[in-house]
Amino acid sequence: MSNGSTYPPHRRLRGLLLAVVTAVVVAGLGGWLVWRTSGGDGGPPHGAGPPAASRSPGRGAGDASGPGGTDRGPDGKDSPGKGAPHGSLKGKVIVLDPGHNPHNVDHGREIARQVDIGNAHKECDTTGTSTDDGYAEASFSLDVAHRVRTLLQQEGAKVVFTQDDDRRYGPCVDERAAVGNKAHADAAVSLHADGSARGNRGFHVILPARVTAGPAHNAAIVAPSRRLGERLAGRFLAVTGSAPSNYIGHGTGLDVRSDLGGLNLSTVPKVFIECGNMRDPKDAAELTDAHWRQKAARGITEGITDFLTH
Incomplete structure (x- = not known):
């Protein structure tokens, strides 16, 4: 002191x-x-605003494939689906079939050519539908396919596309089936959006009916395709929150058809998914939103994963 x-x-x-x-x-x-x-505390530094991953991109921002921008994870990459254990799809081959082709509109004569689908003859391909604002089904299906591919590859799967905007038109429906058959795919999914009347809402999954006529012999894949479709519908509903179709499938979200060459001619488990109705304003608002499309991709990924791992 x-x-x-x-x-x-x-x-x-x-x-x-x-x-x-x-x-x-x-x-x-x-x-x-x-x-x-x-x-x-898990939030941003003071004055920094919301985290980049939580900001909603403006319409058309950063996404050349359709309106609504992209929806990435915090690391700048697409996040894998919650129901997909890491690496669970290693060694699996999955074929994604993005419906139609952005260039089909310029090749009307070529896509009108008739091809044998086993029990009938149908057009090689079609242009698909679009929203009232002009967002094409072909662009939607390709965008969702890219998102699904990223998620599946993160889980170790080999992913094969039937087309990736790398063709003048098509491919024809018989060739789309042949891609999955040649790849000996463990599962194949054709991605679409419907073009029904206003007020018709919701998604549905199309399952193959048994067809054994001409070049079609799909009896062996009818049962596994139904299991794939049921898993896909269940996970799509859970992840997106979208309701099953109110105009097809009697509320089940499932429909069985024998008039689709991609299903008739397939020798591997295959289904179509119609993710919503582009002609209904409420469905169209979801289909054109990148955040919703990412959820759709997660639901599809989880459905495929459930089918292949259970």
Whole structure:
């Protein structure tokens, strides 16, 4: 002390304890301030605004394939579906068949050519539908296919496309089936959006009927395709929150058809999914939204994964 006097031992001990407590409080307060300003509570630093991953991109921003921009995970990549255990699809081959082709509209004569689908002859391909604002089904299906491919590849799958905007038109429906057959795919999914009347809403999954006529012999894949379709419909509903179709399938979200060459001619489990109705304004608002399309991709991925791992 400055006057040279000394305190009794108990007063010196009290002073020492007070100094220790003061140091702890100061250090703790300083650490808390650093933690708060650095976003340590899971939020952004003060004044930084919302995290980049939570900002909704503007219509058309950053996504050349359709309106609504992209919807990436916090690391800038698409996040895998929650129901897909990491690496669970290693060694699996999955064929994605993006419906139609953005260039079909310029090749009417070529896509009108008739091809044998086993029990009938049908056009090679069609142009598909679009929203009232002009967002084409072909662009939608390709965008969702890219998102699904990313998620499937993250789980170790080999993904094969029937077309990736790399052809003048098509391919024809018989060739689309042949791609899956040649790849010996464990599962194949054709991606679409419907073009029904206003007020008709919701998704549905199309299952193959048994067809054994001409080049079609799909009896062996009818049962596994139904299992694939049921898993796909269930996970799509759970992830997107979209209701099953109110105009096809009697509320089940499932429809069985024998007039689609892609299903008649397939020798591997295959289904179509119509993700919504582009001609209904409420469905169209979802189909043109990148965030919703990412959810759709997750639902499709989880449905395929459930089928292949259970």
